[in-house]
Amino acid sequence: MNIVGELINASRKKIRDDIKDKNYDVIARVAKDQFENGADFIDVNAGIFVGHEADYMKWLIQTVQENVDAPCCIDTPDPQVLEEAIKVHKGTPMLNSISLEKDRYDKMIPILKGTDMKVIALCMSDTGMPYTREDRMKIADQLINNLVQNNVKLENIYVDPLVQPIGSGDNLGMEFLNTVEEIHGKYEGIHTVCGLSNISFGIPSRKFMNQSFMIMAITKGLDSAIMNPMDQQMMANIIAAETLAGKDPFCEKYMNAYREGMFEFK
Amino acid sequence: MNIVGELINASRKKIRDDIKDKNYDVIARVAKDQFENGADFIDVNAGIFVGHEADYMKWLIQTVQENVDAPCCIDTPDPQVLEEAIKVHKGTPMLNSISLEKDRYDKMIPILKGTDMKVIALCMSDTGMPYTREDRMKIADQLINNLVQNNVKLENIYVDPLVQPIGSGDNLGMEFLNTVEEIHGKYEGIHTVCGLSNISFGIPSRKFMNQSFMIMAITKGLDSAIMNPMDQQMMANIIAAETLAGKDPFCEKYMNAYREGMFEFK
Numbered sequence: 001m002n003i004v005g006e007l008i009n010a011s012r013k014k015i016r017d018d019i020k021d022k023n024y025d026v027i028a029r030v031a032k033d034q035f036e037n038g039a040d041f042i043d044v045n046a047g048i049f050v051g052h053e054a055d056y057m058k059w060l061i062q063t064v065q066e067n068v069d070a071p072c073c074i075d076t077p078d079p080q081v082l083e084e085a086i087k088v089h090k091g092t093p094m095l096n097s098i099s100l101e102k103d104r105y106d107k108m109i110p111i112l113k114g115t116d117m118k119v120i121a122l123c124m125s126d127t128g129m130p131y132t133r134e135d136r137m138k139i140a141d142q143l144i145n146n147l148v149q150n151n152v153k154l155e156n157i158y159v160d161p162l163v164q165p166i167g168s169g170d171n172l173g174m175e176f177l178n179t180v181e182e183i184h185g186k187y188e189g190i191h192t193v194c195g196l197s198n199i200s201f202g203i204p205s206r207k208f209m210n211q212s213f214m215i216m217a218i219t220k221g222l223d224s225a226i227m228n229p230m231d232q233q234m235m236a237n238i239i240a241a242e243t244l245a246g247k248d249p250f251c252e253k254y255m256n257a258y259r260e261g262m263f264e265f266k
Numbered sequence: 267m268n269i270v271g272e273l274i275n276a277s278r279k280k281i282r283d284d285i286k287d288k289n290y291d292v293i294a295r296v297a298k299d300q301f302e303n304g305a306d307f308i309d310v311n312a313g314i315f316v317g318h319e320a321d322y323m324k325w326l327i328q329t330v331q332e333n334v335d336a337p338c339c340i341d342t343p344d345p346q347v348l349e350e351a352i353k354v355h356k357g358t359p360m361l362n363s364i365s366l367e368k369d370r371y372d373k374m375i376p377i378l379k380g381t382d383m384k385v386i387a388l389c390m391s392d393t394g395m396p397y398t399r400e401d402r403m404k405i406a407d408q409l410i411n412n413l414v415q416n417n418v419k420l421e422n423i424y425v426d427p428l429v430q431p432i433g434s435g436d437n438l439g440m441e442f443l444n445t446v447e448e449i450h451g452k453y454e455g456i457h458t459v460c461g462l463s464n465i466s467f468g469i470p471s472r473k474f475m476n477q478s479f480m481i482m483a484i485t486k487g488l489d490s491a492i493m494n495p496m497d498q499q500m501m502a503n504i505i506a507a508e509t510l511a512g513k514d515p516f517c518e519k520y521m522n523a524y525r526e527g528m529f530e531f532k
Contacts, residue, residue, distance in 0.1 A: 166510055167517060173510040177485065199510065203517060205529040212506040215478050216485040219443065240478040244432055244439040244465065251433060251469060263471040 001238050002041070002158075002191065002224035004073045004094070005034030008060060009045040019046060019056055027060065028067040035068040037229040041094050042068065044085075045075035054084040061089050073120075073226075079107035086111070094118040096226075097160065098147075100125035100139050105146075114151040120158045120193055121147065123179075129162065131172070136161045136179040144187060158193040158224055159183050165201035166209075173199060173213065177220045184221035193224035210234065215241040236262045267504050268424075268457065268490035270339045270360070271297075271305030274326060276314045285312060288325055294333040301334040303495040307360050308334065310351075311341035320350040327355050339386075339492075345373035352377070360384040362492075363426065364413075366391035366405050371412075380417045386424045386459055387413065389445075395428065397438070402427045402445040410453060424459040424490055425449050431467035432475075439465060439479065443486045450487035459490035476500065481507040502528045 007030050010019050018026040031042050042064045046056035053076065061072050073094040074085045086093060097120035098108040112119055123130055123139040130136040140159050147157055161179040164172040176199075180192045196217065200209035211234055214225070218241040229235060239262065243254040257263065273296050276285050284292040297308050308330045312322035319342065327338050339360040340351045352359060363386035364374040378385055389396055389405045396402045406425050413423055427445040430438040442465075446458045462483065466475035477500055480491070484507040495501060505528065509520040523529065 170515055170517075171512045174512045203520070204524045205506075208502070208529050209506055209510070209520075212481050212503060213510050215481040216507065216510055219482040219485040236474070237478060240471075240475055241482065244475070244479050244482055246437045246440045249436055251436075254469070258470045263474050 001218070001242060002193070003039050003229050004041040004043050004096075004193070004224065004226040005031075005039030005229050006043050006195065006226050007034055007228060007230070008043060008064065009075065010048045010056070011045065016048065019060065020049070022056075022059055024063055027063045031064040031068050034229050035070050038235060039070065039229045041071055041073040043073040043075050043096065043226060047076060053078060054081045057081055057085045058088045061085055065090050077104060079104075079111060082108070082111060086117075092116050092118070094120065094158070096120045097122045098143070099123075100143050102126055109146075109150055112147070112150065112152055116153075116156065118156045118158060119147070119152065120160050123159065123161045129164070131164070131169070131175065133175045133178045133182065136175070137182055140179070140183055144190070154187055155189045155191070157187075158191040160193050160195075163194050163196050163198045163213075165203070166199055167202040173216070177216055180217060180222050181220040191224050192222050193226060194222065195226040197227075207231075207233070211237045214238060218242060218245055232262065267484070267508060268306045268459070269304050269495050270307040270309050270362075270459070270490065270492040271300030271495050272309050272461065272492050273300055273494060273496070274309060274330065275311040275341065276322070277311065282314065285322055285326065286315070288322075290329055293326065293329045297330040297334045297336075300495050301336050304501060305495045306336065307339040308336055309339040309341050309362065309492060311362075313342060319344060320347045323347055323351045324354045327351055331356050343370060345370075345377060348374070348377055352383075358382050358384070360386065360424070362386045363388045364409070365389075366409050368392055375412075375416055378413070378416065378418055382419075382422065384422045384424060385413070385418065386426055389425065389427045395430070397430070397435070397441065399441045399444045399448065402441070403448055406445070406449055410456070420453055421455045421457070423453075424457040426459050426461075429460050429462050429464045429479075431469070432465055433468040439482070443482055446483060446488050447486040457490050458488050459492060460488065461492040463493075473497075473499065477503045480504060484508060484511055498528065499531060502531070 010016050044060040046053050049056050071091050071093050073096050075096040099122040121143045123136045125139050161176055163176050166173050197210050199213045200206035239257045242248050243251050276282050310326040312319050315322050337357050337359050339362045341362040365388040387409045389402045391405050427442050429442050432439050462479050463476050465479045466472035505523045508514050509517050
């Protein structure tokens with residue numbers, strides 16, 4: 001599982017003021033905590049600071065990379081912010097995100113074209129949110145083909161089919177999961193990713209629901225997630241599911257996790 | 267999920283002596299507990315009492331059915347025991363089990379033929395245990411076709427593709443899960459069933475592993491299980507997974523389970 005640590009995000013109340021005050025030690029600690037708990041990428045988002053987003057974004061990237069040896073996932077819808085951010089980033093970042101929304105797409109493509117950057121490709125278009133697998137696949141196919149035509153390698157594309165709340169429709173979970181499965185069947189080497197907590201929006205015992213849905217998504221092939229790597233129960237579920245899905249030769253990761261006490265909450 | 271309560275089984279140390287001593291109150295209580303916690307069928311097994319199996323089996327069936335309004339799952343490899351057991355059973359039982367092993371198959375078919383009994387069809391043949399999806403499907407196809415030719419309805423067939431320990435091979439989990447998916451795709455109205463705890467044989471934190479595997483199996487279509495319905499964590503996992511799999515209109519079962527405190531251990 002490729003884990004994008006989601007905690008350094010200005011939309012989270014807990015971190016907003018620390019970003020605003022450029023509280024170096026806090027950001028450094030949150031970056032380190034996530035990295036030490038398994039994050040492969042550190043998401044950085046300063047979206048709420050309108051007019052100053054680029055400044056905060058650059059500071060976040062520098063702070064993170066001075067403290068952990070991991071690439072950032074640059075989380076902005078603004079191509080200008082992105083361009084400035086890329087300049088200060090060491091190594092190859094992940095971009096979060098491109099979609100089929102024309103405005104966003106047209107400005108992101110020139111930045112991505114021919115580079116080795118990784119990109120999250122959201123299944124969104126100007127006609128709105130997709131609900132069925134078919135609708136998601138239409139957007140995914142078009143996005144993937146366009147990206148490939150612009151010399152973005154399949155293995156650098158992380159398709160996010162968009163999780164919608166199960167409370168809004170009984171089939172929304174399976175429509176998402178079946179899209180994940182179809183994408184992996186159709187495009188060898190591609191990745192799928194999501195921020196899955198939306199599945200439990202409006203429903204009680206959300207953490208439990210989210211953990212179950214993660215296991216289901218891994219069963220269908222999901223290989224990346226935007227999540228909180230400090231959530232030990234979720235991490236334990238991921239390890240068990242990946243072992244059961246045949247992605248853990250000789251159960252080695254599972255056994256290591258067991259020895260480290262990862263399953264002790266059970 | 268169709269739940270076959272597995273607790274009244276003479277191979278379990280805890281219950282063996284109660285069966286041997288025909289301890290009516292204990293068997294009645296175990297039957298009631300399972301029924302009240304969601305068992306649709308009560309498995310009865312007296313296999314270790316060689317020479318007296320039929321006698322104990324009949325007593326078990328009568329004891330169970332005097333106390334709960336549920337059919338039994340008559341668990342014996344011996345066709346003679348089965349015939350005697352069926353005579354005392356009220357309503358339509360489930361038979362556990364037929365397989366492609368010639369001896370067993372030849373003697374079970376005349377008992378099943380043209381009846382409305384439900385039957386667990388084990389993916390076993392005289393050539394031994396299957397390991398791949400292909401091997402399982404070969405046996406499943408043959409068994410299903412034979413049963414249908416003998417006037418057993420598809421909706422009365424519960425195929426058990428046989429769970430094997432993940433510790434014996436990294437792919438054994440997915441081979442099982444993909445068989446479940448293929449069977450449901452190929453035979454509309456059929457059921458799949460398993461006793462899934464074998465997946466975690468030889469591995470620590472077994473309960474956690476089993477819970478994760480149950481969620482994965484539901485994702486692939488598993489609709490029945492031989493299990494302990496008193497295991498609240500497992501039952502909670504089943505409820506969440508079925509809701510997420512679109513089998514719980516308006517999240518009604520999930521919400522009821524929440525109100526009953528089913529998720530409180532989390």
